[in-house]
Amino acid sequence: MSKPQKTKKILITLLLLIGLFPTIWAVWSIFSGSLMAKDELNHTIGPVISGREGMASWPLLPSYPTLQPLTELLLDTPQFFVMFWNSFKLVVPSVLGQLLFGTPAAWALSRFRFRGRKALLAFYISLMLLPFQVTMVPNYLTINSLHLMDTIWAVILPFAFSAFPVFIMTKGFDSVHRSIIEAADVDGAGYVRTFISIGLPLGVPGILSALVMGFLDTWNAIEQPMLFLKTPSLWPLSLYLPRIAEEKLGVAMVSSLIMLLPAALIFLFGQKYLVLGIQSAGVKE
Amino acid sequence: MKILKKNVPREKVKYKDAKAAFFFLLPSMTGICLFFVFPFFDTVRRSFFDVVGQNFAGFAQYQSVISNDSFQLASVNTAKFIGICIPILLLLSLILALLMRQIHPKGRRIKTLYLLPMSIPVASMVLLWQLLFHDKGIINTMLVQSGAESVSFMNSGAAFWVLVGTYVWKNVGYDMVLWLAGLDGISESMYEAANVDGAGAWQCFRYITIPSLIPTLGMVAIISLLNSFKVFREAYLVAGSYPHDSIYLLQHLFNNWFVNMDISRLCAAAVLLCLVLLVIIMLIQKFLQAED
Numbered sequence: 001m002s003k004p005q006k007t008k009k010i011l012i013t014l015l016l017l018i019g020l021f022p023t024i025w026a027v028w029s030i031f032s033g034s035l036m037a038k039d040e041l042n043h044t045i046g047p048v049i050s051g052r053e054g055m056a057s058w059p060l061l062p063s064y065p066t067l068q069p070l071t072e073l074l075l076d077t078p079q080f081f082v083m084f085w086n087s088f089k090l091v092v093p094s095v096l097g098q099l100l101f102g103t104p105a106a107w108a109l110s111r112f113r114f115r116g117r118k119a120l121l122a123f124y125i126s127l128m129l130l131p132f133q134v135t136m137v138p139n140y141l142t143i144n145s146l147h148l149m150d151t152i153w154a155v156i157l158p159f160a161f162s163a164f165p166v167f168i169m170t171k172g173f174d175s176v177h178r179s180i181i182e183a184a185d186v187d188g189a190g191y192v193r194t195f196i197s198i199g200l201p202l203g204v205p206g207i208l209s210a211l212v213m214g215f216l217d218t219w220n221a222i223e224q225p226m227l228f229l230k231t232p233s234l235w236p237l238s239l240y241l242p243r244i245a246e247e248k249l250g251v252a253m254v255s256s257l258i259m260l261l262p263a264a265l266i267f268l269f270g271q272k273y274l275v276l277g278i279q280s281a282g283v284k285e
Numbered sequence: 286m287k288i289l290k291k292n293v294p295r296e297k298v299k300y301k302d303a304k305a306a307f308f309f310l311l312p313s314m315t316g317i318c319l320f321f322v323f324p325f326f327d328t329v330r331r332s333f334f335d336v337v338g339q340n341f342a343g344f345a346q347y348q349s350v351i352s353n354d355s356f357q358l359a360s361v362n363t364a365k366f367i368g369i370c371i372p373i374l375l376l377l378s379l380i381l382a383l384l385m386r387q388i389h390p391k392g393r394r395i396k397t398l399y400l401l402p403m404s405i406p407v408a409s410m411v412l413l414w415q416l417l418f419h420d421k422g423i424i425n426t427m428l429v430q431s432g433a434e435s436v437s438f439m440n441s442g443a444a445f446w447v448l449v450g451t452y453v454w455k456n457v458g459y460d461m462v463l464w465l466a467g468l469d470g471i472s473e474s475m476y477e478a479a480n481v482d483g484a485g486a487w488q489c490f491r492y493i494t495i496p497s498l499i500p501t502l503g504m505v506a507i508i509s510l511l512n513s514f515k516v517f518r519e520a521y522l523v524a525g526s527y528p529h530d531s532i533y534l535l536q537h538l539f540n541n542w543f544v545n546m547d548i549s550r551l552c553a554a555a556v557l558l559c560l561v562l563l564v565i566i567m568l569i570q571k572f573l574q575a576e577d
Contacts, residue, residue, distance in 0.1 A: 137552055242411050
């Protein structure tokens with residue numbers, strides 16, 4: 001490689017790294033803010049949150065790192081555990097439901113050739129393209145007539161039947177080579193056995209993509225719990241967090257870190273599948 | 286039907302496959318019909334009835350929605366938001382994708398870091414957002430120190446631009462990955478042939494890359510449009526149900542009508558929104574097919 005070319009590459013890499021600066025700053029600040037003592041937080045972010053005099057400032061590092069806010073959160077804030085647990089009670093059944101209902105549907109759409117298959121796939125795609133504002137009324141009407149309002153099922157069930165994971169997994173199954181499935185067919189394995197012993201293992205990348213995206217989507221959900229859950233004791237962390245900020249800054253800072261952790265872990269271990277999942281929408285049939 | 290079993294007539298396999306497909310799809314379709322399709326018909330029906338849901342009211346609900354001041358404000362804001370955000374986002378993410386392809390393959394790992402914003406929960410960001418954009422926040426501190434006037438970001442028209450920035454920041458990685466998939470789909474041999482013919486880098490870009498990316502453009506545009514409805518999360522958590530007028534979006538309106546249990550008007554508004562989105566999506570697809 002010639003020298004100017006190499007310099008060009010290095011410059012572009014630097015440019016792309018600079019583009020990441022806001023993201024890195026945000027993650028870093030959540031971390032370092034969680035290690036800040038109460039006094040320091042009051043001084044730095046207090047003017048913004050609790051209306052103290054003066055202007056906000058934000059040091060790159062806490063002047064003396066401490067676990068005091070963390071211990072306060074763990075020992076003196078029992079509501080926090082309730083909310084954290086609430087988040088999982090919404091997210092885990094939603095994602096499991098997406099897999100339970102979604103994988104067979106995706107397998108059917110990918111594996112079988114039947115009349116109306118294309119139309120059905122188009123139906124799933126149009127459904128996944130509708131924003132929550134369009135589907136909230138239909139969701140509500142059913143939830144209400146099933147008397148599920150203000151129960152966690154009001155949030156879980158519409159998520160569990162999302163069309164998006166079906167679409168991603170269909171694309172995932174599509175990329176499994178046909179000859180492998182044909183071999184199983186020749187073996188005379190039944191439909192269910194082919195699905196479980198051949199389809200599921202081979203479709204793992206697509207399933208993981210759906211899992212990662214489903215987790216991030218439900219973990220970050222605001223609208224659904226806000227509208228369908230009236231009782232604050234059912235609320236997930238995402239709704240509760242902005243409320244504690246005004247009273248307990250340190251606790252709020254640590255909570256935002258803890259809110260971030262599961263999503264960050266899923267991102268860390270699932271980034272390959274996240275990319276795969278996003279790509280599957282971009283690739284034309 | 287490519288798979289043929291020995292001694293089984295083609296038609297019979299097809300029929301059996303269709304039957305199996307039906308059972309595989311049954312759980313998912315049951316839920317979708319129950320939570321989306323049937324109640325959607327009910328939504329359309331209700332939009333033509335009066336508030337109690339008993340008497341046919343024609344287009345009265347629609348008229349009430351369209352003549353509503355908040356609805357007009359929210360529609361204009363949402364349209365403006367989408368009209369400004371999406372071109373910026375599409376261009377910026379395309380530039381990033383093109384740059385990403387220039388660098389060493391090992392360096393390309395940083396592309397997943399661009400996806401990190403979409404996994405940072407809004408609730409985690411709220412404190413930082415306020416820290417940055419509050420009247421007494423960091424940006425204003427810096428502005429004042431450098432002798433400029435401070436800006437009231439959350440209580441002025443500037444709120445709109447803060448939201449635009451947030452949306453672009455959150456979605457640029459997602460769109461970049463889509464563009465990269467599109468760019469990977471262009472066959473190397475086209476560029477090689479063009480190089481043999483003496484085409485320069487710009488000509489290659491203009492006559493090979495851009496035309497080949499048109500199908501991707503449609504998908505990226507549609508996905509960006511739908512993701513734009515999610516900025517409500519930031520707007521709501523930072524500014525509440527009634528933010529500054531410049532960022533009062535359709536999502537706020539839907540939310541507030543829901544909280545007030547104004548269901549019949551909400552039905553009409555949902556049907557309208559659905560129709561408008563459908564038309565936009567169809568226009569995008571038609572326009573891009575014509576280009577093909």
